[in-house]
Amino acid sequence: MRKFSLAFVSFCALVSLPVFSQSGNLQLQKNEAFIIIDDLPIYQEVSSGVLKWKDNLVIGDKVTFLNRTWKFKVEGNEREYKLVKSPSGTEGWVRSAYAIPNCQIAAVKADSSTIYSEARDVKMTSKSISNMTIVASLVDGSTADFAKVVCYDPTADKYYTDPPVFLKKEDLTYDQTDLNALILFMTAKGSKDKALRAKFLANIDKNYRATVFYDKIKAVLAPDSPPAKPISPFFGKFTVNDDRVNVRSQPDETNSQVVGQLNKDTAVEVIEATTQAYTVGDLTAPWYHIKSPDGWVFGSFLTQQ
Numbered sequence: 001m002r003k004f005s006l007a008f009v010s011f012c013a014l015v016s017l018p019v020f021s022q023s024g025n026l027q028l029q030k031n032e033a034f035i036i037i038d039d040l041p042i043y044q045e046v047s048s049g050v051l052k053w054k055d056n057l058v059i060g061d062k063v064t065f066l067n068r069t070w071k072f073k074v075e076g077n078e079r080e081y082k083l084v085k086s087p088s089g090t091e092g093w094v095r096s097a098y099a100i101p102n103c104q105i106a107a108v109k110a111d112s113s114t115i116y117s118e119a120r121d122v123k124m125t126s127k128s129i130s131n132m133t134i135v136a137s138l139v140d141g142s143t144a145d146f147a148k149v150v151c152y153d154p155t156a157d158k159y160y161t162d163p164p165v166f167l168k169k170e171d172l173t174y175d176q177t178d179l180n181a182l183i184l185f186m187t188a189k190g191s192k193d194k195a196l197r198a199k200f201l202a203n204i205d206k207n208y209r210a211t212v213f214y215d216k217i218k219a220v221l222a223p224d225s226p227p228a229k230p231i232s233p234f235f236g237k238f239t240v241n242d243d244r245v246n247v248r249s250q251p252d253e254t255n256s257q258v259v260g261q262l263n264k265d266t267a268v269e270v271i272e273a274t275t276q277a278y279t280v281g282d283l284t285a286p287w288y289h290i291k292s293p294d295g296w297v298f299g300s301f302l303t304q305q
Contacts, residue, residue, distance in 0.1 A: 032101065057094065080096040109212050129167065135149040142169075233271070235270065260295060268297070
């Protein structure tokens with residue numbers, strides 16, 4: 001049973017995320033592990049053999065083992081727990097099966113990823129793991145083509161922890177943008193607070209719009225919003241050719257917030273652009289993403305240097 005405020009947990013996740021390297025993961029030390037399910041309870045031992053809920057961990061959190069393992073009975077079930085320290089410094093007990101050492105965090109980017117019982121093509125099974133599932137890719141047992149993984153697939157409501165299974169690496173993403181966006185999304189999806197969900201989506205829009213999961217994230221968090229405009233990297237220096245030119249949160253005239261204004265002759269640096277032109281009033285041009293202030297400017301108001 002949950003004994004915490006989902007809105008509070010969601011807010012915490014909004015302002016504090018695991019930060020993965022470009023290759024996908026922070027390096028784990030020998031006594032560290034990644035959490036592989038969301039809202040994992042961390043318990044305090046209040047008396048000999050008795051645990052009480054203390055906090056919750058977010059999927060992808062990196063915890064430190066404190067060299068104690070014990071079996072406790074929680075809600076009628078006896079299971080193995082490890083004593084850990086959370087990223088915020090909380091010490092407590094978590095289920096051993098969900099704190100995975102010697103691994104990398106990845107996510108299924110394919111529509112679904114076929115499960116293999118061994119790291120060989122001939123060991124294909126009829127089962128699969130759903131798109132957008134976060135997995136722990138084990139260092140030991142993985143090969144150049146196959147990842148040996150443990151995970152919880154929320155779509156199928158099924159655990160793949162004992163034994164681990166194998167997925168094709170080509171079906172996975174280890175990219176930090178994809179992982180951080182997905183962790184934000186999973187936390188936001190659990191909230192019924194529309195305003196909070198909108199803040200999560202704004203965070204994803206601003207920092208993780210390049211994720212391969214963007215369209216699916218937006219379809220869930222903002223189902224009534226217009227489809228996202230396709231964008232691609234675009235680098236160049238431009239000059240503003242009009243006064244009081246709006247800088248917007250998204251490349252959209254009507255469904256985005258104004259985050260700043262630019263005056264004529266201001267020099268700006270462009271880092272992205274929409275892949276096609278759009279019409280605003282009687283003007284047609286691409287939208288450009290500028291570095292400072294961070295936002296989008298309609299191309300008719302910029303002249304390339």
